[in-house]
Amino acid sequence: MTENLTLQMDEYLPLRDVVFNTLREAILKGELKPGERLMEMHLANRLGVSRTPIREAIRMLEQEGLAVTIPRKGAQVAKMTEKDLQDVLEVRDALDELAVTCACRRMTNEQFVELKEAMKAFEDATRTDDVRKIVETDEAFHDVIYHAAANPKLENIINSAREQMYRYRYEYVKNPSVYAQLIAEHKSIIEGFDKRDEEALKAIMHTHLSNQINAVRNSIREQV
Amino acid sequence: MTENLTLQMDEYLPLRDVVFNTLREAILKGELKPGERLMEMHLANRLGVSRTPIREAIRMLEQEGLAVTIPRKGAQVAKMTEKDLQDVLEVRDALDELAVTCACRRMTNEQFVELKEAMKAFEDATRTDDVRKIVETDEAFHDVIYHAAANPKLENIINSAREQMYRYRYEYVKNPSVYAQLIAEHKSIIEGFDKRDEEALKAIMHTHLSNQINAVRNSIREQV
DNA sequence: GTCGTGTCTTTTGTATTCAATCTTTGATAA
DNA sequence: TTATCAAAGATTGAATACAAAAGACACGAC
Numbered sequence: 001m002t003e004n005l006t007l008q009m010d011e012y013l014p015l016r017d018v019v020f021n022t023l024r025e026a027i028l029k030g031e032l033k034p035g036e037r038l039m040e041m042h043l044a045n046r047l048g049v050s051r052t053p054i055r056e057a058i059r060m061l062e063q064e065g066l067a068v069t070i071p072r073k074g075a076q077v078a079k080m081t082e083k084d085l086q087d088v089l090e091v092r093d094a095l096d097e098l099a100v101t102c103a104c105r106r107m108t109n110e111q112f113v114e115l116k117e118a119m120k121a122f123e124d125a126t127r128t129d130d131v132r133k134i135v136e137t138d139e140a141f142h143d144v145i146y147h148a149a150a151n152p153k154l155e156n157i158i159n160s161a162r163e164q165m166y167r168y169r170y171e172y173v174k175n176p177s178v179y180a181q182l183i184a185e186h187k188s189i190i191e192g193f194d195k196r197d198e199e200a201l202k203a204i205m206h207t208h209l210s211n212q213i214n215a216v217r218n219s220i221r222e223q224v
Numbered sequence: 225m226t227e228n229l230t231l232q233m234d235e236y237l238p239l240r241d242v243v244f245n246t247l248r249e250a251i252l253k254g255e256l257k258p259g260e261r262l263m264e265m266h267l268a269n270r271l272g273v274s275r276t277p278i279r280e281a282i283r284m285l286e287q288e289g290l291a292v293t294i295p296r297k298g299a300q301v302a303k304m305t306e307k308d309l310q311d312v313l314e315v316r317d318a319l320d321e322l323a324v325t326c327a328c329r330r331m332t333n334e335q336f337v338e339l340k341e342a343m344k345a346f347e348d349a350t351r352t353d354d355v356r357k358i359v360e361t362d363e364a365f366h367d368v369i370y371h372a373a374a375n376p377k378l379e380n381i382i383n384s385a386r387e388q389m390y391r392y393r394y395e396y397v398k399n400p401s402v403y404a405q406l407i408a409e410h411k412s413i414i415e416g417f418d419k420r421d422e423e424a425l426k427a428i429m430h431t432h433l434s435n436q437i438n439a440v441r442n443s444i445r446e447q448v
Numbered sequence: 449g450t451c452g453t454g455t456c457t458t459t460t461g462t463a464t465t466c467a468a469t470c471t472t473t474g475a476t477a478a
Numbered sequence: 479t480t481a482t483c484a485a486a487g488a489t490t491g492a493a494t495a496c497a498a499a500a501g502a503c504a505c506g507a508c
Contacts, residue, residue: 012295012296012499013295014295014296014460014461014462015461015462016283016461016462017295039488039489039490040489040490041488041489041490049462049463050462050463050464051462051463051464051490052276052461052462052463052464053461053462053463055280055490055491056279056280056283059240059280059283059284059287060283060286060287062284062287063283063284063286063287063288064287071236071237071238071241071490071491072238072468072469072470072489072490072491073469073470073471073489073490074470074489074490084377087375087376087377087378088377090322090326090375090377090378091319091322091375091377091378091381094318094319094321094322095315095318095319097318098314098315098318102314151311151314151315152311153308153311153312153314153315153385153388154311154314154315157315157381157385161377161381164377238490238491238492239491239492240491240492263458263459263460264459264460265458265459265460273492273493274492274493274494275460275492275493275494276491276492276493276494277491277492277493279460279461295460295461296459296460296461296498296499296500297459297460297499297500297501298459298460298500
């Protein structure tokens, strides 16, 4: 009975949302590459729907910063220049600092446990070759922190900023030599929360983010 | 939907963008009130277009945080709770600090002149009874700063955060007793830029923003 | 009274159609 | 060969049509 209900709930998702999620995933995972045209008919055929939900999904992607449309010429997957990256990182640096400060003050014990579990999952993932899993567990770790900040608006904005750069981050995570460092940083973060040391946390988050800059920058340079 | 909505036909913009701008303005100016339903047919008739561009515009408003839609029940103008306001202000505080820091480092002489002109325009406006003009010149003053930060991504995010609370801000600006204070704060800001004193600027911006909190909070309480 | 139940209306969701605009292609002329 | 331009095709923009769901309301059973 309850299974039926949840199943119905899934059926209740409007197609535009299904399409939006599908396209969003495809963009984030690199299946749709930066600069690639998003042609309505083409996508509609591939997904087996009409153009209407495709168009609405594109409007949503647009506002997320994942697609750019030129009137009467169509939409394409958003490209990032190095300047764009720098700009987003500047913002994320400020928002991460806020998030970690809030989280430090507001994190519950349950969330702290969750954080340690996420840490373990990430550590386990780095011992496999599954890059996608590594990325996902890393994101999940940070999700716990952002969620603990208990500010949904902040969470939204950070997620949107993350999305814009995460497509360029695979290269960084693919390189096993950085795992040790990432794990160490995550451990420091946990320690910071344990001691409720805001200043230390701010510093670590700052380092943690800036370590990604060059990697992502190279990845962007490769995009022709 | 008490006011008459009219489309400003910029011939080259797609209708969805014209509709989006029209609805956005109407929401920000309070013509469409928080919680008010956005019925497609009604809006379409009012604006003399079909449902298609209305629907696309609603998808855009949604991502801006100005509208909320429940699947198969329709969209409504987003309401803010006190918690929402607090969350947005927390974010804006961090972003304003970043913006003012960047602007302090990057502001050109031309932009400084522009800032002083915007200051004057605001001062002039406070001597009239035109609340809308006062709000607009105040926003323009801050626009100069945000633009001087030379970070379009930051500008976008701040604008989106501003939009979410500006509809609740009229009450604050309506009260002439705060003009003197606002002018004084704006003057301090200009002084800060003149001296390139980042710390002073951060402090002023923080004060400037927190002064608005109670006013907006009251305005939100009044919304039933 | 109130709780369902079925019907009718309203509204949203999606597909389809028609119109406008852009792109491509290919023929022609300099 | 290259530049130009017109026609054809492809693609987007907007309106209309049709389907499905939600809401309103009357009616009857309990």
